[in-house]
Amino acid sequence: xxxxxxxxxxxxxxxxxxxxxxxxxxxxxxxxxxxxxxxxxxxxxxxxxxxxxxxxxxxxxxxxxxxxxxxxxxxxxxxxxxxxxxxxxxxxxxxxxxxxxxxxxxxxxxxxxxxxxxxxxxxxxxxxxxxxxxxxxxxxxxxxxxxxxxxxxxxxxxxxxxxxxxxxxxxxxxxxxxx
Amino acid sequence: xxxxxxxxxxxxxxxxxxxxxxxxxxxxxxxxxxxxxxxxxxxxxxxxxxxxxxxxxxxxxxxxxxxxxxxxxxxxxxxxxxxxxxxxxxxxxxxxxxxxxxxxxxxxxxxxxxxxxxxxxxxxxxxxxxxxxxxxxxxxxxxxxxxxxxxxxxxxxxxxxxxxxxxxxxxxxxxxxxxxxxxxxxxxxxxxxxxxxxxxxxxxxxxxxxxxxxxxxxxxxxxxxxxxxxxxxxxxxxxxxxxxxxxxxxxxxxxxxxxxxxxxxxxxxxxxxxxxxxxxxxxxxxxxxxxxxxxxxxxxxxxxxxxxxxxxxxxxxxxxxxxxxxxxxxxxxxxxxxxxxxxxxxxxxxxxxxxxxxxxxxxxxxxxxxxxxxxxxxxxxxxxxxxxxxxxxxxxxxxxxxxxxxxxxxxxxxxxxxxxxxxxxxxxxxxxxxxxxxxxxxxxxxxxxx
Amino acid sequence: xxxxxxxxxxxxxxxxxxxxxxxxxxxxxxxxxxxxxxxxxxxxxxxxxxxxxxxxxxxxxxxxxxxxxxxxxxxxxxxxxxxxxxxxxxxxxxxxxxxxxxxxxxxxxxxxxxxxxxxxxxxxxxxxxxxxxxxxxxxxxxxxxxxxx
Amino acid sequence: xxxxxxxxxxxxxxxxxxxxxxxxxxxxxxxxxxxxxxxxxxxxxxxxxxxxxxxxxxxxxxxxxxxxxxxxxxxxxxxxxxxxxxxxxxxxxxxxxxxxxxxxxxxxxxxxxxxxxxxxxxxxxxxxxxxxxxxxxxxxxxxxxxxxxxxxxxxxxxxxxxxxxxxxxxxxxxxxxxxxxxxxxxx
Numbered sequence: 001x002x003x004x005x006x007x008x009x010x011x012x013x014x015x016x017x018x019x020x021x022x023x024x025x026x027x028x029x030x031x032x033x034x035x036x037x038x039x040x041x042x043x044x045x046x047x048x049x050x051x052x053x054x055x056x057x058x059x060x061x062x063x064x065x066x067x068x069x070x071x072x073x074x075x076x077x078x079x080x081x082x083x084x085x086x087x088x089x090x091x092x093x094x095x096x097x098x099x100x101x102x103x104x105x106x107x108x109x110x111x112x113x114x115x116x117x118x119x120x121x122x123x124x125x126x127x128x129x130x131x132x133x134x135x136x137x138x139x140x141x142x143x144x145x146x147x148x149x150x151x152x153x154x155x156x157x158x159x160x161x162x163x164x165x166x167x168x169x170x171x172x173x174x175x176x177x178x179x
Numbered sequence: 180x181x182x183x184x185x186x187x188x189x190x191x192x193x194x195x196x197x198x199x200x201x202x203x204x205x206x207x208x209x210x211x212x213x214x215x216x217x218x219x220x221x222x223x224x225x226x227x228x229x230x231x232x233x234x235x236x237x238x239x240x241x242x243x244x245x246x247x248x249x250x251x252x253x254x255x256x257x258x259x260x261x262x263x264x265x266x267x268x269x270x271x272x273x274x275x276x277x278x279x280x281x282x283x284x285x286x287x288x289x290x291x292x293x294x295x296x297x298x299x300x301x302x303x304x305x306x307x308x309x310x311x312x313x314x315x316x317x318x319x320x321x322x323x324x325x326x327x328x329x330x331x332x333x334x335x336x337x338x339x340x341x342x343x344x345x346x347x348x349x350x351x352x353x354x355x356x357x358x359x360x361x362x363x364x365x366x367x368x369x370x371x372x373x374x375x376x377x378x379x380x381x382x383x384x385x386x387x388x389x390x391x392x393x394x395x396x397x398x399x400x401x402x403x404x405x406x407x408x409x410x411x412x413x414x415x416x417x418x419x420x421x422x423x424x425x426x427x428x429x430x431x432x433x434x435x436x437x438x439x440x441x442x443x444x445x446x447x448x449x450x451x452x453x454x455x456x457x458x459x460x461x462x463x464x465x466x467x468x469x470x471x472x473x474x475x476x477x478x479x480x481x482x483x484x485x486x487x488x489x490x491x492x493x494x495x496x497x498x499x500x501x502x503x504x505x506x507x508x509x510x511x512x513x514x515x516x517x518x519x520x521x522x523x524x525x526x527x528x529x530x531x532x533x534x535x536x537x538x539x540x541x542x543x544x545x546x547x548x549x550x551x552x553x554x555x556x557x558x559x560x561x562x563x564x565x566x567x568x569x570x571x572x573x574x575x576x577x578x579x580x581x582x583x584x585x586x587x588x589x590x591x592x593x594x595x596x597x598x599x600x601x602x603x604x605x606x607x608x609x610x611x612x613x614x615x616x617x618x619x620x621x622x623x624x625x626x627x628x629x
Numbered sequence: 630x631x632x633x634x635x636x637x638x639x640x641x642x643x644x645x646x647x648x649x650x651x652x653x654x655x656x657x658x659x660x661x662x663x664x665x666x667x668x669x670x671x672x673x674x675x676x677x678x679x680x681x682x683x684x685x686x687x688x689x690x691x692x693x694x695x696x697x698x699x700x701x702x703x704x705x706x707x708x709x710x711x712x713x714x715x716x717x718x719x720x721x722x723x724x725x726x727x728x729x730x731x732x733x734x735x736x737x738x739x740x741x742x743x744x745x746x747x748x749x750x751x752x753x754x755x756x757x758x759x760x761x762x763x764x765x766x767x768x769x770x771x772x773x774x775x776x777x778x
Numbered sequence: 779x780x781x782x783x784x785x786x787x788x789x790x791x792x793x794x795x796x797x798x799x800x801x802x803x804x805x806x807x808x809x810x811x812x813x814x815x816x817x818x819x820x821x822x823x824x825x826x827x828x829x830x831x832x833x834x835x836x837x838x839x840x841x842x843x844x845x846x847x848x849x850x851x852x853x854x855x856x857x858x859x860x861x862x863x864x865x866x867x868x869x870x871x872x873x874x875x876x877x878x879x880x881x882x883x884x885x886x887x888x889x890x891x892x893x894x895x896x897x898x899x900x901x902x903x904x905x906x907x908x909x910x911x912x913x914x915x916x917x918x919x920x921x922x923x924x925x926x927x928x929x930x931x932x933x934x935x936x937x938x939x940x941x942x943x944x945x946x947x948x949x950x951x952x953x954x955x956x957x958x959x960x961x962x963x964x965x
Contacts, residue, residue, distance in 0.1 A: 035563060059450045063563070063574055063591040072580055076559065089576060091563055091591070095450070095466050102563060118214075123453025125218060126599050134287075143214035149280035149628055150891075151856045152201040158288060158890050165292055166285075166890030170883075197859035198677045244686060251675025252860050253810060255839040260812055260857060262677070269688030270748060281857045282813055285891030292889075300886065307814035351817070354824075370824030377821075387821075388814055388910050429763045439761060465770050483769040497763045609748070625813050628854070668866030673840055676860035 017099055020056030024048040030078040035091075035102040040081045046105045047115050053092050053101060054120050061121035062100075063091040064128060066107070066135040070161035086112035086137055107137055116142035134159035205247050205264035205276040219266075219274040219602055245273060252281045256359045256614045259624030263601070263617070270609045275602040283628040290588035294554030295321055298585060299391045302575075305590060306626035307388060308351050311337075311344040312568035313626075314393040316590070319474065320564040320575040321395040324557045327526055331518040333397035338475050339410070339513040340383070340392060341566075342506040346417060347376045348569040349499045349506075353424060356496065356618045360437055365427065372420055375413050382409065395555075396530045397523030410514055414507045421503050428496075435493070442604035442616045444490035452603070453596045456571025457502070458620060461487035461494040468567035480512050495619040502569075528555050554583035563591075570594050570621055592626040693745035697737060704733045801845070801871065802927040804833040805920075808844030808868065810861070812851025815878035815910040819850045822913035832920055841868040846923070847900070848916075852880035853893045865900045873927070875919050876902045879909045 017036045019027060027049055028040040041049045050061075067087045069075060077083050086107040093100050107114050116139035117124045128139045129148040136157035139145060147154065156163055205219065250263040257263065260281035266274035289301050302317040303310040315337055322329060350373045357365020377387040382403050384392035392399045428434050444454075446462040459466055467484040469477040485501045487494030523530045531550045532543035557579040565574035571593025578587040597620050604616045672679055707729065715722050740746075807829075811819055823829045823837060838844040841864050853861055865874070876896050879885035882905040884894035896902060903926060906919035 060453050060455075062453060062455075062565070062572060063576065063589075065576060065589040065591075067578055067587045067589075072586070075580075089561075089589075091574070091576070095464065095471075098471055100563070121453060122218070122451050123596055123599060126595060130595075143212070143218050146202040147280075148203065149283040149856075151280070152199075152203055154855075158285060164890070165288055165888075167888045168884065168894045170888065198863060199680050200856075244688075249674045249677045249679075251677045252857060253676035253841075253864050255809055255837075259816070262675070269690055281854060281860065282852065283854045283856065283891050284813075284852055284887045285889040286887070288891075289887055289889050304814060304886070307817055354820075366820075367825045370821055371826060374821070374826045387912060388817060425763050435761075463768075465768075470770075481771075483771050486768040486770060488766045488768070493761060494766055497767045500763050501767060501769075666866060668863055671867070673842065673867055676864045678863055 017097075017101075020052045022052040022055055024052070028078050028080050036099045037101045039101065039103045040078060041103060041105055043105060043107065043114055046103070047117070047120075049103065050090065050092070050117055050120055056094075057096055058092040058094040058099075058101065060093045060095065061090065061117060061124050062093045063089075064117070064124050064131065065089055066112075066131040066137045066159075068135060068159065068161045082106060084112075085109045086135060088112075088114050088131065088137065090117070112137040113140060114138075115140040118142055133157070136160065200278055203278050203280075205266060205274060207247075216274075219276050220606055244268065250613070257617055258355060258622060261598075261617070261622060261624055261627070263613070265605075265610070265613065267610065272605045272608055272610060272613050275605045275613075277598055277601055279598070279624070279627050281628065282624045284625075286629045287588055287590070290585060292584065294583045295395055295557060295585065296550065296554045298588065299394055300389070302588075302590065303389045303391055304625060305592065305629055306568060306570065306573070306594070306623045308348040308623055309344045309569050310389050310391075311340045311393060312566060312573055313590070314391065315341055315475075316564065316566045316568070316573045316575040317577075317588075318393050318395045319566065320562050320577040321557065323562045323564055324560055324577060324579055325395065325529065325555075326558075327396060327524055327529060329397045329524050330520050330522065332520045333522050333524070334475050335513055335517050336398045336402060336522060337393055338477070338480070339402075339510060339517070340380075340390075340398075341475075342509045342513070343376050343379065343410075343413070345506045345569045346503050346510075347373050349503045350376075350417075352499055352569075352618075352621050356615075357428065359614050359618045360434055362428065362431070362434065365424065368420070368424065368427075372417055375416060379406070379409050379413060382406070394523075396526065397521075399523075401522045402517075407514060410510060414511055414514075418504065418507050421500060425500065437611065437615050438492040438496055438619075440489070441492045441612050442608060442619070444600065444604060446490070448603060449490070449600070452599050454571070454600055455593050456567070456569070456597065457495050457498045458571065458597050458600060460485060461498055462490035463488055468565060468572055472565070474564075474566060479516070480509050482506075482509050482512075492615050492619045556581060556583055557585075561587075565591070568593060570623065570626070571597060590626075590629060592629060594620075594622040594624075594626045595629075598622045598627055690745070690748060693740060693743075697740055697745065700733055700736050700740075704730060798928050798930070802924045805846045805873070805923070805927070806836060806838045806844050807834055807846045807848050808841050808864070809837040809839055810847050810849055810864065812849070812853065812857065813880065815850035815881070818910040818913060819848060819877065819916065822916045827913035827917065829917070829920070832917075832924070834920070841865075844868055845871065846873045846875065848875045848877050849881040849896045849900075849902075850877040852878075852885065852887060853896050853899070854891050855893060858893050858899050861896070862899050873903045873923055874900050875904045875906060875916075875923060877906045877916060877919070878911055879907060882907070885909055 016029075016031055019029060019037070019039070024041075024045040027045055030038045030040065039049060065088075067089060069083065069085055069087060073083050073085065075083055084106040086109070088103075088105045088107050090103040090105070091100060092103070105114055112135070114137060116128055118128070118139075118141075125143065126148060128142055129144065129146065131137045132139060132142075132145055133147040133149050134157055146152075150158065158166075208216065211219065246267045248265055248267060250257060250265055252260040252262045254261075262278040262281060264276045264278060265272050284304075286301055286305060290298055293301055298317060298321070299314045302313045305313050350369045354366045354369025354373075357363070357369065380390055380392075381387050383406065384390035384399065444458070444462050446459075446464050449459045449462045449464065455466070463486055465484050465486045468474070469482075470484050482505045483501075485498045485505065487498055527546050529550075531547050532540075536543040537547050559579060559581045561576070561578040563574055563576045565572050567573075572591065573593055574591030576587075576589040576591065577585055580586040601616060601620055601622075604620070605613045608616070668678075708726065711718070711722060711726050715726075718725070809816075811817075821827060823834075829835065834846075841847075845868075847865060847868060849861065865872070874896075876882045880887065880892065881896045882902075884892050886909065888894065893899060904919045904923045906915050908915045911919070
């Protein structure tokens with residue numbers, strides 16, 4: 001099965017689409033699964049690249065989520081990209097060209113800071129608040145950087161890998177207490 | 180000794196401290212900065228920049244003229260535990276801020292603890308009105324990572340169940356929307372039709388809700404024999420009943436006054452906010468993943484994408500009503516074109532062997548044991564697969580580190596993003612319009628809070 | 630001055646007093662002795678314990694609606710004595726009361742003209758065409774590709 | 779002489795039965811639909827499985843007019859104080875049905891976000907198993923509640939002897955119910 005046929009079966013278009021002309025220089029791209037283009041911008045190139053995509057009529061930012069690679073700092077990444085613990089994954093969609101692009105930004109190890117996409121796509125406001133709430137990733141000039149899902153006085157960010165699942169031991173055998 | 184079950188506090192503010200969410204809630208105007216105030220008022224970025232037309236956002240309004248009130252978690256018409264903090268000027272809504280998280284179940288954390296085989300049960304409880312859509316999004320992501328082919332019959336069974344689930348979800352929407360507007364008889368009709376579909380689900384998958392029927396590699400069980408006439412009965416009854424609902428609701432003056440022209444939405448605003456599904460299609464943008472990025476076998480099935488013009492509540496109602504008819508049309512075509520063959524991929528690494536063979540062959544026993552204790556291993560990689568759920572684009576972003584458990588599972592919930600249109604749609608309308616806005620945006624809190 | 634004319638009013642008065650005091654006595658007797666807790670005294674705000682005291686100032690629209698009620702209330706009060714003797718007054722009484730109610734109605738017309746009852750939402754609504762049905766404003770885009778884009 | 783000071787003797791025997799029978803036949807539930815169980819509760823309230831036959835045809839939305847709280851769905855940490863507040867604002871006598879395994883024991887989600895069992899927050903009368911319990915199971919739970927009401931005490935609903943919440947186990951974080959409802963954050 002030639003690569004083009006394999007790529008198509010993974011849901012993307014036949015070939016990998018090129019970067020938009022206005023993209024900042026030096027953005028590393030790779031053939032990422034099930035999307036037409038995978039980019040690995042650094043935190044500096046991040047905002048410029050997303051604006052370039054927006055001008056290249058990628059009308060909608062579909063999804064933004066954080067991933068915590070605590071145990072896999074040495075995961076397979078295209079050369080020239082240093083894998084850090086936190087990673088922000090942004091999914092852009094162009095309705096007119098029917099293409100999807102996925103950006104993976106390395107957001108740093110203990111104090112992840114990325115600038116917010118609110119001024120480009122207002123729809124990302126809640127997603128960024130969720131990424132902050134569950135992972136502790138800070139977003140520069142975000143209008144309302146507060147928790148969204150957890151109660152206000154909750155300490156810690158639950159979805160981090162070093163946060164316990166919080167399982168309560170379940171008594172199956174003859175349980176001493178009433179329950 | 181005070182009665183242990185009665186919660187007394189010397190001062191009321193101790194009690195109120197427990198339920199107040201501080202910074203997440205709506206603050207007085209003096210305490211909120213311009214950007215957040217613009218967001219709460221519902222100003223949305225247009226291509227020409229953040230349009231905060233000055234007369235629309237009145238900063239100098241003093242706090243004692245308006246009243247901040249909770250349309251809180253335990254409210255009959257917020258469709259679940261959504262808490263809306265509204266700033267009211269008499270009857271009219273000036274600012275809204277949805278406070279969510281009251282149904283946060285930590286499903287993405289539990290998803291990382293369960294194996295791929297068990298993941299379906301966790302994901303299916305997210306959008307509890309269309310469980311098949313959740314499982315389908317999750318299983319397609321896993322299959323893309325595994326790069327396995329699923330048999331033809333499984334594809335068509337999945338399409339049949341997904342469309343029946345879309346009809347059931349839209350029927351519940353019609354029911355609760357009718358009840359929100361006072362047409363309580365619509366509630367009874369909606370749930371009566373839905374029982375037909377749930378009976379069929381119970382017959383095929385064994386459960387009415389949260390089916391866990393779509394599994395990585397195909398479908399849990401084959402369709403029960405005699406399913407053709409069940410589905411035929413469902414299609415005919417529901418098709419006929421949609422014209423009854425049309426008659427019941429569309430001509431009704433109260434329904435028309437509360438739905439026509441209320442909460443209009445522009446295509447530009449919808450795209451900027453990332454809305455998908457009936458909300459986006461009501462503004463005239465013809466974007467339906469089943470048509471534009473076909474998955475399963477939607478390209479071999481003939482159906483129409485329903486698109487609105489004004490983007491107001493009435494359009495969203497008309498879209499959902501006609502989508503029921505389209506889905507029934509798809510179900511009829513699935514009925515005719517349902518291929519034979521096995522319903523689950525025969526790859527022993529993914530599908531457990533049939534029960535009978537376990538006693539005969541040792542190898543089948545090993546496969547069975549390994550699959551159900553440790554689960555199958557998925558190669559390293561990450562994938563994002565999206566399907567069209569009744570509420571919009573439901574995406575599943577899966578990162579696997581080669582183990583039997585997903586390293587990271589993130590579900591892009593359409594309701595979570597569509598909920599951001601609520602401040603924009605409610606701005607300036609009365610509280611009764613606010614009720615219809617929540618109903619037509621149709622957020623499902625299980626999916627919003629995950 | 631024959632008393633029996635006022636006997637019925639006296640009876641009504643006594644009944645009123647009995648009913649009012651009766652309910653107090655019954656509740657004192659039958660109600661549970663527990664003092665209502667703080668939570669029960671707090672207003673119900675969908676499960677949230679209210680922290681911000683609602684402002685005392687209400688928008689002026691509600692005051693105007695109260696004014697309309699007062700107009701009709703006064704009108705009815707003056708109708709009572711008329712109703713008692715309207716048979717003796719004959720046609721003259723009827724004309725008199727009609728004139729009176731027309732003048733009171735003028736006050737209502739003025740208030741409605743001033744827009745006391747038109748509370749239309751701030752945001753103007755899209756003027757929908759009246760004949761909209763559930764399939765008139767929607768577009769069906771079939772499978773043919775050029776229309777779907 | 780209030781209802782609770784009734785001496786259980788021959789004279790007042792019939793009055794108690796009458797009061798209990800009346801209460802049993804017209805228990806109005808407060809809509810406390812949280813998650814998937816709420817959809818099954820609505821399906822139970824709709825035409826096919828009609829709850830109106832038990833005198834529960836109308837789901838009261840404000841706790842002031844409700845006798846029974848059906849906790850239908852998983853209770854998250856953020857929802858716990860709200861649930862407790864609505865429970866406190868319900869009128870006496872009140873009952874609680876914990877519908878579904880998520881409400882009864884935290885069910886499938888044994889993690890930081892879900893209160894493992896709603897009886898850590900409010901005293902529960904009947905637990906309905908199932909995920910989600912089908913409308914028949916909910917009706918079975920309602921009938922057992924009716925039995926409890928018919929044979930139970932008129933007002934002393936919570937006798938001191940019956941523990942209503944989990945005793946403090948040393949090694950496990952336990953919510954100190956019932957005054958501060960916010961359960962601790964596990965590490």
